Every structure is written in structure tokens, then in C-alpha cells.
Amino acid sequence: MSLLEELKRELDGIDVSIEERTDFSGYGVSPLAVVFAESEDHVVRTLIFANRKGLKVVPWGGGTSVTGALKCEGCVLLDLSRMRKIVEINDVDWYVRVQPGVVLDELNRELERRGFFLPPDPSSSFMCTVGGAIVENAGGMRAFKYGPFREWVLALRLALADGTVIKVGEPLRKNRAGYDLVSLVVGSEGTLGVVTEAWLRIRPLPKHEEVTLAIYPKDIFAVGEIVKVVRKSGLEPDLMEYMDAFVVRSVNKQIEPIYWEGEGGVVLVRGDNSTLSEVERLSSPFLARSEVVDGEVGRKMLNGRSLVAIAVKSEIGNIYAEDIVVPPSKLSEAILQIKRIEVENDTKIPVAGHVGDGNLHPMLREADLVSKPELFDEVGGVALRLGGSISGEHGIGIQKVNLLRSQLLNRNGEVVVKLMKEIKGLFDPKDTLNQGKFVDPL
Ligand SMILES: Cc1cc2nc3c(=O)[nH]c(=O)nc-3n(C[C@H](O)[C@H](O)[C@H](O)COP(=O)(O)OP(=O)(O)OC[C@H]3O[C@@H](n4cnc5c(N)ncnc54)[C@H](O)[C@@H]3O)c2cc1C
Numbered sequence: 001m002s003l004l005e006e007l008k009r010e011l012d013g014i015d016v017s018i019e020e021r022t023d024f025s026g027y028g029v030s031p032l033a034v035v036f037a038e039s040e041d042h043v044v045r046t047l048i049f050a051n052r053k054g055l056k057v058v059p060w061g062g063g064t065s066v067t068g069a070l071k072c073e074g075c076v077l078l079d080l081s082r083m084r085k086i087v088e089i090n091d092v093d094w095y096v097r098v099q100p101g102v103v104l105d106e107l108n109r110e111l112e113r114r115g116f117f118l119p120p121d122p123s124s125s126f127m128c129t130v131g132g133a134i135v136e137n138a139g140g141m142r143a144f145k146y147g148p149f150r151e152w153v154l155a156l157r158l159a160l161a162d163g164t165v166i167k168v169g170e171p172l173r174k175n176r177a178g179y180d181l182v183s184l185v186v187g188s189e190g191t192l193g194v195v196t197e198a199w200l201r202i203r204p205l206p207k208h209e210e211v212t213l214a215i216y217p218k219d220i221f222a223v224g225e226i227v228k229v230v231r232k233s234g235l236e237p238d239l240m241e242y243m244d245a246f247v248v249r250s251v252n253k254q255i256e257p258i259y260w261e262g263e264g265g266v267v268l269v270r271g272d273n274s275t276l277s278e279v280e281r282l283s284s285p286f287l288a289r290s291e292v293v294d295g296e297v298g299r300k301m302l303n304g305r306s307l308v309a310i311a312v313k314s315e316i317g318n319i320y321a322e323d324i325v326v327p328p329s330k331l332s333e334a335i336l337q338i339k340r341i342e343v344e345n346d347t348k349i350p351v352a353g354h355v356g357d358g359n360l361h362p363m364l365r366e367a368d369l370v371s372k373p374e375l376f377d378e379v380g381g382v383a384l385r386l387g388g389s390i391s392g393e394h395g396i397g398i399q400k401v402n403l404l405r406s407q408l409l410n411r412n413g414e415v416v417v418k419l420m421k422e423i424k425g426l427f428d429p430k431d432t433l434n435q436g437k438f439v440d441p442l
Contacts, residue, residue: 003053007033007076010049014042021060021077024124024309026318026366027068027398031058031077038082040157040165040196047194047432048163050076056435057161059190061132062103064124066309066321067397069136069189069437078194080131087197089114095154095171096202100131100195116202119146122393123306131195137187139393141239141305144356148393150186152201158185158193161432171199184423189395189438192427208272210238212298215283215290217264220244220339220351222286224332226267227355229282231328237271237279240356241305247350250311251304258300262288267355268301308352309363316348318366320399322379326388328358337382338362345375359392377402384410396438405442417442 001009008016015036021029032055037043050057056075063070070077083099086107090096091114098107104118104125111117121140122128128138134156139148146152155169169175169182185192217223223242230240243251244265252259259266269279273292280290293301313319326334335351338360342349347368353360362379369376380390380403390396390403408417420439424431431440 003055004033006053007049011035011042011045014038014045021063021070023066023068023070024064025066025068025320027065027071029058029070029077030073032074034060034077034079036079036082040159043078043080043159043194043196044163044165046076046078047159047161050432051162051430054430055432057194057432058434059131059194061101061129062124062127064128064132065136065395065397067395067399069395069397069434071398071437080194081129083196086110089116089202090171091116093171094173094202095199097171097197097199098130099197100129100134102130104128104130104133111202112205115205117205118152118200118202119143120149120152123308130198130200134186134195134198135188135190136395137393139354139359141241141302141354143393144240144354145236145238146203150183153182153186153198154201155199156182156185156195157197159196160193161428161430165196166193169199173201187395189397189434191424191434191438191440193433206238209294210270210298211273211276211292211294212301213269213276213280213290213292214259214301215267215269215280216260216262216288217267217286218288219264220335221332222264223267223355224330224335225286226283227328227331230269230279230356233278233282235271235275235278237269237275237356239268239270240354241268241302242266242351242353242355243305243308244351246315246348247308247312247352250315250350251307254307254311254314255300255304258297258304260289264288268305270298270302305352308361312350312363316350316365319363320366320369320376321361321363321394322376323359323361323391323394324380324383324388325357325359325392326383326386328356330386330388331355331358331360334360334382334386334388337385338379341375341378341382345372349379354392357392358388398437401441404439408442
């Protein structure tokens, strides 16, 4: 009996299909089979079978990874998208308990009906799942004010590679019981276990009316100065997003043109009226023009920001987005260095990002990376030189393994790398889950 026949027999009652997939960035996923888990029991049975047969397992949430985190050859692809129940919304203890396949936007729609929200908002929130966002420690626009997923995960049920299920954490905001294994799992890129349920902290919806300020900087180098004055002032808008002039033009083509097309692109800031007036005043030496918009127009401007990857792809073909973070005080220098690399390589490197917290997404053309693969690490090196990090939210996958090695060895040292590999070995001794990714190849 072939391995596939054995898998189908063993997983009787669970949907199994044979299919090839690609993730959002076009990395190929060629599994032996796709298993559609509909319950924790399905996850456990799949892991036990894979463990016995020495098969590798890759969990699949919404498939929006941009780092090759889903890539596999001959693995069991464990599709969790059918585990999409919202189990409980607790409006006194302020948490929501969910299965991993719930799509983030669906969850927030449900929470909003109850007067709450879950702040982290990756631009893929219309497709990505809670499980994927947890293990990627996803951020997004609101992370500037509210932080990425790590700050919102209270407890998890986790199926380990051998099928053992553990619960880590408690649905409590304060909890000092032992090592913080929840934080360890958040951002572990599906290498330590499969999240089968999560308790997430929620917040009441803000009471103030949401207004958006569109600041059009004089030029791209003014962006860092705007961020500096706002941060120095102690003001806390909800978000500070940036799109350069090329990105603005690309997005304008996708929707009804909504942004003014100046040389410096646009910085979008959202908050209450008084915060935005102050931000506008402080930014005035660095801007070409600005406008405060509310209601539908403001929402459209922010939705446009979510369309960046799609818009840029339609202009210059497939892209691979970097995800560097620098101390916000070094943003101007980072942008300068990226633009220098762009000129030296006679190419186009559009830049967008969550500038409020120093997180930039320079986008590299696939065509350039084919002829010059080292370009990716060259741009990532900007973060390393400026005391930043090679990834703020997208993670490592297979894409940034070289950069991760550089960062960890140079900044943290060999002992830290060894500890990380030992942690992986403790959770997953047979290297079953997401083999060859994240810290595995270090
Ligand atoms: C257009 C676009 C915009 C984006 N914008 C942002 C952004 O603003 N901020 C940001 O942080 N990211 C962003 N991303 C990256 C990506 O969407 C996020 O990292 C997202 O959280 C991944 O969720 P997913 O459900 O699609 O996971 P997948 O892509 O399916 O999986 C990602 C990784 O998680 C693992 N995994 C999935 N589910 C589980 C589970 N239940 N248990 C264990 N492991 C699991 C997978 O094996 C894989 O390693 C963007 C992506 C796209 C395509």
C-alpha cells in the first residue's frame, strides 16, 4: 500500500485532497496530500500518523505568508481553514476564544457588533487566519499604538509534533505562573506546534471619532523628520503609515484616485481631532501639503494602504517585500540608504511601511532578484547597519535565513543561536513541523 493510501485509510473521516498550491508570494507548496482538519482531534490524528511515518507537516492558515513559510515538498499540508468557530466572546474578562482558522476580519466584524475589537491588523486581514497571525506575530497599521499579536495572546492550545496537546497561559491579563511559553509560541512560525485554539485579549472600541490626516511630505527624506517630531512630542495617534510616490501612483490606479501625487508620497495618520491638529502643526516644516479627511474618504485612504502589494505587483510584476525595522530616529538614514541601493542597481525599489514604529517594506522586483539574488540581503543589511532588525512582522520563513544568521550571530552570539535550536529540539525532536525554516537552518 502506498504512503498516500495509508494516510487516507488512517485518516478516515477527514477530507484529504491531492493538490499543488502557491502562497501569496508565489512560493511553491507541493505536498504529498492536503488534510483538512475540522477539529483538534483531526489535527492530533494527522500528527500521530505523520510522526509514525516520519512525514513532515506544514500547517496552512490563509496562505498569505510572504516569506516562503509554507514551502514544502512531499509534506502533509495541514489545512486549518475549516476550524473557524468563534467559541466565546467574554465582554467582562475581555477576551475572545477562537479556533485557529477564523479569518481576522470576520473575527473583528463579530467583535465590533459587541463593541470590542482586536487591534493587530495586518493588511492581509481579509484572508489571514488567527492561527497564522499568532505564529507570525503579525502586526499591521495599528501596531504603532497597540503592538503586534504578542501583546494580545493570553493562552493557547497547542498540538505538539507527536500529537500531545498542551495548554499554555490563561485567559488572564496578569499571570506569572512559570516561563512565558505563550510568548515563545507567538512568532515561532509554526515550528513548535500547531495552534488549535487561542484566547486573545480584546479592547472596547475607541470612543473618539476616527479622523485621518494625509500628510504629503516635501520629499521622501522628510518622512523620517515627520516621524521624529511626532514621536518626540509624545502624541499617540492610532497609526502612521507611509507610501512613497511610486506606490501612491500604483494604488491610485487601482482605486478611484484618492491621494495627491507629490514627490514625497503620503504619510497617513489616524487619531482624534486634537491629536491630528497637533501632528499637522508639527509636520508643517516638512510637508508640501496636507488634508484632514473623515468618514468614508478616510476609510478609503486607509483601505488603499492595504492594497499596496497588489497595486505594486500590477505595475512591476511579482515582488518580494522586505520587512526591516530601524529605530524610528534612524528612518531618514534608512530611506537614504535604500534609495542609494536603488540608484546603484539601476532599478525601482518602491517603499511603503508602518513608519510610526520604524518598520519599512522596500519591495524588490522578482526579475531583479533572479539576476542579482544578493540584492535582498543588501537591503536587509540596511537594518543591521542601523541597529535595527531584519524582520518586524513578516517573519523569516526560508526567505531571510541568511539575514537572520547575520543578525543573531553578530548581535546575540552563538550561545543564543544554540539555545534557540535546543528549544526547537525540545518541542519537536524529530524536526517534523516546518522543517528547514526559521531557526532550523541556522
Ligand atoms: C497583501 C498582504 C499584506 C500583508 N500585510 C501584513 C501586515 O501588514 N503585517 C503583518 O504582520 N503581516 C502582513 N502580511 C503577512 C501575512 O499575512 C501574515 O504573516 C499572516 O499573519 C499570516 O497568516 P495566514 O493565516 O495566512 O498564515 P499562513 O500564510 O497560512 O501561514 C504562515 C505560517 O504560519 C504557520 N501556521 C499557520 N497556521 C498555523 C497554526 N494554526 N498553528 C501553527 N502554525 C500555523 C504556517 O505553517 C506558516 O509557517 C501580509 C501578507 C499579504 C499577502
